[in-house]
Amino acid sequence: MICLGIESTAHTLGIGICKNGEILANARSMYKSAKPGEGIIPRKAAEHHSEIFPTLYKQALAQAKLTPDKIGLYAFSEGPGIGACLRTACAAAKYLSAKHRKPIIGVNHCHSHIEIAKKFTGFKDPLTLYVSGGNTQILVEEKKSFHVLGETLDIGVGNLFDSFARELGLQFAHGSAIEQLALKGKYTELPYTVKGMNLAFSGLFTAVSKKIPSTSKEDLCYSLQETVYAMLCEASERALTLTGKREVMVCGGVAQNKRLQQMMGEMAKEHGAKFGVAPNEFNADNGAMIAYTGEILFSRGIRSKLKDCRPRQKYRSDEVRLRL
Structure with a gap:
């Protein structure tokens, strides 16, 4: 067909x-x-x-x-x-x-997003971190449906990055713009909210936005990325320990970020699990x-x-x- x-x-x-x-x-x-x-x-x-x-x-x-x-x-x-x-x-x-x-x-x-990522990774039964503009979920596939183990309690990760990029006055392709600025930044403390396997990002957005007048764009982008991805890794690690899965996969638009791929890959390796992600063309x-x-x-x-x-x-x- x-x-x-x-x-x-x-x-x-x-x-x-x-x-x-x-x-x-x-x-x-x-x-x-x-x-x-x-x-x-x-x-x-x-x-x-x-x-x-x-x-x-x-x-x-x-x-x-x-x-x-x-x-x-x-x-x-x-x-x-x-x-x-x-x-x-x-x-x-x-x-x-x-x-x-x-x-x-x-x-x-x-x-x-999940099916196309499974095609390219060859995974059969992964723990999936799905990160996009409007969604952030940690899920596994059961016989007839998906089981969401954890998710955002307010806004999606992509929404967070897009909103913050607009506060900075960055052009379109906000995620990649933040990623490039983050390469030159240093860490400044931001709030960190993980509740079990659920996450919240709206307070983080408010806090990082308030720091715009006093902190460089590079430092804010770096700190935002590191904080968000650490939160995602912590919640995903908890889900991996709970389920005992041997494959970890990241998909969705935000999965194009190299730093997120690196951090999730290291987390999976520590637990003896394989890590995979689709080519960026198919994460977009x-x-x-x-x-x-x-x-x-x-x-x-x-x-x-x-x-x-x-x-x-x-x-x-x-x-x-x-x-x-």
Whole structure:
């Protein structure tokens, strides 16, 4: 089977094509705010996705060297995400499914990050740290669903970094901008909040923002990264000890950070566990992961009805049905 997947949960529109687990195409385009510190404006991001979709659709088909009639399944990012953005993928997939009379399937965004990371790491039963803009979770896969062992009690790690970068007046690609500044910084003390395997970041954001007038950007970025990643490692280590897993995986947009990869890798090694992460191209939001996960779900007999397909802004990972 050949599956075309559409991702549009936030600032990125991605269209990917997979054939029996092989990635044939992965086209993507990112909405960028016009001014520093502006962030994602849902209406403008959705307009970007709608306007660029026809071009990106043709680009994906060209990459895969396919014609539309060869697509056998359409998958779309059902949620969680920004409502206005989610509607683009949903509407496009429903249109293509109806036009070509092919099945459609909704995919949870978090689930797709996990599946694509498992593909590249070769892991079968990992403890997963999922870190993205709106989500921060530590989870394991059970027979028919995910079990969330720990998560953020307020904002996601990516949200924290994006918000702080805007306070600093940094341009878009906030995570990488903070990572580069952190390379030149020194540590200054910040609050540290881990509650069992749960975490909280809003107090940390307030504290680091208050230090902007008196502390260099480099020192603040370094200190923020070190504090956040130490919190994530502590909570993940607790989960690893509890579950006894032999594989540790990090996925999601924030998983692109080299320092986080290093710290999580060292933690896993201390416990005799393997550590893995997908290539950065597939940790960033992309359509290939939606197509790949859509194929997996369809092969397990899971189906979506066209009339029931709709965006789900607060679609939790532990609500996903992995198997019948």
